[in-house]
Amino acid sequence: MPRFALLIDYDGTPFSGWQRQAGQPSVQAAVEAAIRRLEPEAPGIAAAGRTDAGVHATGQVAHCDLAKDWDPFRLSEALNHHLRPQPVAVLRAARVAEDFHARFSATERRYLFRLVARRAPVTHDRGLVWQVQNALDLTAMRAGAAHLTGHHDFTTFRSSMCQSASPVKTLDEIGIESLPVPGGVEYRFRLRARSFLHNQVRSIVGTLERVGAGAWAPEDVRRALEARDRAACGPVCPPQGLYLTGVAYPADPFA
Structure with a gap:
C-alpha cells in the first residue's frame, strides 16, 4: 500500500x-x-x-x-x-x-508556548494563549531556562502519568523572546528536543513563569531539576498556549 x-x-x-x-x-x-x-x-x-x-x-x-x-x-x-x-x-x-x-x-520535535501578559482580557487570541496580568522578567526567565538545557533526568518536569520508559532526556534548546502586543507583552518560549516527556513543556513554562514573576530565583530551577521530585516543580501551565510547530526527519518528506 x-x-x-x-x-x-x-x-x-x-x-x-x-x-x-x-x-x-x-x-x-x-x-x-x-x-x-x-x-x-x-x-x-x-x-x-x-x-x-x-x-x-x-x-x-x-x-x-x-x-x-x-x-x-x-x-x-x-x-x-x-x-x-x-x-x-x-x-x-x-x-x-x-x-x-x-x-x-522523527529526529526532533519543536514546540512553541505563547504567554500574554496584560491586564485587559485577550480577545482575538482567546483560547490560543495563556494570559497572566503582570509583565515578567525576561532576563531572569532566560537564566532559569539555562539550567534545563542539555542531558538531564527530568523527573521533576514530567507528569505522574507519563509512560516514557526513562525520565532522562536531552533538551537541545529553550529560547525565550518578548514582543509588544496591544496593552501588554507576549512571551514566546521555543523548545527543541528529539522527544519530550508528558507535560514536560507545560511544566517547564509554568516554572519559568514563576521565575519571571519573581516568586522563584533562577537558581531555584536548578534545585528543582536536581530534586528529581515532581513535588518540586512549579505549577503546570494551561494547555491553550502550547503548539507543536515542527517535526524533523533524516530527510524532509515535504521538501
Whole structure:
C-alpha cells in the first residue's frame, strides 16, 4: 500500500487531544474519518506527537497507508474538503517510503508556548494563549531556562502519568523572546528536543513563569531539576498556549 505523510495544522480547543478516544472528539478521529470518506477500508494513522486536550499544532506530522496511489496535492485537497468545518487542515501531503514512520522516524520535535501578559482580557487570541496580568522578567526567565538545557533526568518536569520508559532526556534548546502586543507583552518560549516527556513543556513554562514573576530565583530551577521530585516543580501551565510547530526527519518528506 502506498504510504503518505501528512503535515497537519489544528486548533486543539474542541478536541480531547490528538489521540483517538472512545466517545470523545479527537484530531486523529477527525483525520481518519476524512480519509475513510476517500477509502472506507483505510487503516488507522500514526502521528509524531500525541498532543493533549486543548493543545494546538502548526506542524504535526502523521502517516497513512492508502490503497490508491494518490497525487499528493489532490489528496490534501480531498482531505481538507472532508475535514470542513472542523479546525483541522492538511497543509501538505507527500508520498514516502514504506518504512517511514511519523513517530519513530522523527529526529526532533519543536514546540512553541505563547504567554500574554496584560491586564485587559485577550480577545482575538482567546483560547490560543495563556494570559497572566503582570509583565515578567525576561532576563531572569532566560537564566532559569539555562539550567534545563542539555542531558538531564527530568523527573521533576514530567507528569505522574507519563509512560516514557526513562525520565532522562536531552533538551537541545529553550529560547525565550518578548514582543509588544496591544496593552501588554507576549512571551514566546521555543523548545527543541528529539522527544519530550508528558507535560514536560507545560511544566517547564509554568516554572519559568514563576521565575519571571519573581516568586522563584533562577537558581531555584536548578534545585528543582536536581530534586528529581515532581513535588518540586512549579505549577503546570494551561494547555491553550502550547503548539507543536515542527517535526524533523533524516530527510524532509515535504521538501
